[in-house]
Amino acid sequence: MPPTPFADAFKTTVKLSTFRYSTLPLMWKAKKFFNTEFEKTLALMVDELHKFLGNIIAKKKERFVAGEDLEDKDMSARIVRRAQGEQLDETFLDNTTVSFVLAGQDTICLALTWFFWSVSSNQNVEKEIVREIKQKAGCLRDMVYTHASIYECMKLFPPISLYSKEAVEDDVWPDGTKVKKGTSIIYHIFTMGKSQEL
Incomplete structure (x- = not known):
């Protein structure tokens, strides 16, 4: 497989950030201050993440300025569109994009896995969701039963x-x-x- 700098940086960042919880705050803060050991690696990985995501944001901004329609294309396009409309700075764009990537990877996979397992385990719920999708296709706000099913599943099987x-x-x-x-x-x-x- 080819090297994946972003994926590697992402995994290392999550691992090292989590490591802080098992270390005395004084210890990891000192290592961060002196830029040594795992805190030095963490800083390098965070820079790698910001560089990678910064390039994506820059390309989205170019497309936005060129007048391309970024509506509903992907989450980063929505973030750029909102930031431009509200004149939010680069820090907002950068931090919001990093947050979506970090928060979304495992949690979305877990939530969807449990949701589809729960629905497939209950034929009545599955039939009702399919019926609602057919009746209200294109209007997510009106899919009350599906929305309630997602919430019930997340209550029983929370991603975190x-x-x-x-x-x-x-x-x-x-x-x-x-x-x-x-x-x-x-x-x-x-x-x-x-x-x-x-």
């Missing part, structure tokens, strides 16, 4: 089963639980989606 957030300030939850600033909150979406109580 475990997630965490960090409190940016002291807070009190509705049940009275006090959360201090800097506290990491980890929640298990997979389990929550299967809880009849929730």
Whole structure:
């Protein structure tokens, strides 16, 4: 197979970014500051991603300026179109494109796999979705049953089963639980989606 600099940089970036979670913040921040070890590699891989995606954005912008219709062609075309219309800067374009690539790879594959498995396992749901597609072809907003089926599947089989957030300030939850600033909150979406109580 031919070399794939973008795919290799993408995989390495995800791996090294995830590695930060298992390292003391002081350690990886020091390595980043001194540009050593895996933080040096991470910086190089991120530059590679930005270069690759920057070229794609530049070509889309050229087509947009030339008056070509970029409507509904692909996600990067939509991002460029929006940025031009709202006069958003290069940083917005770059970061948004990187976010879509990073967030979309595994999650979309997982969501679609579980959705098609769930639908194929339930003939009544499959028939209803097919009926709705035939009746309302071309108008996604009116496909209420299909939309609900996707949401139900994502509730039962979330693409990201475990997630965490960090409190940016002291807070009190509705049940009275006090959360201090800097506290990491980890929640298990997979389990929550299967809880009849929730």
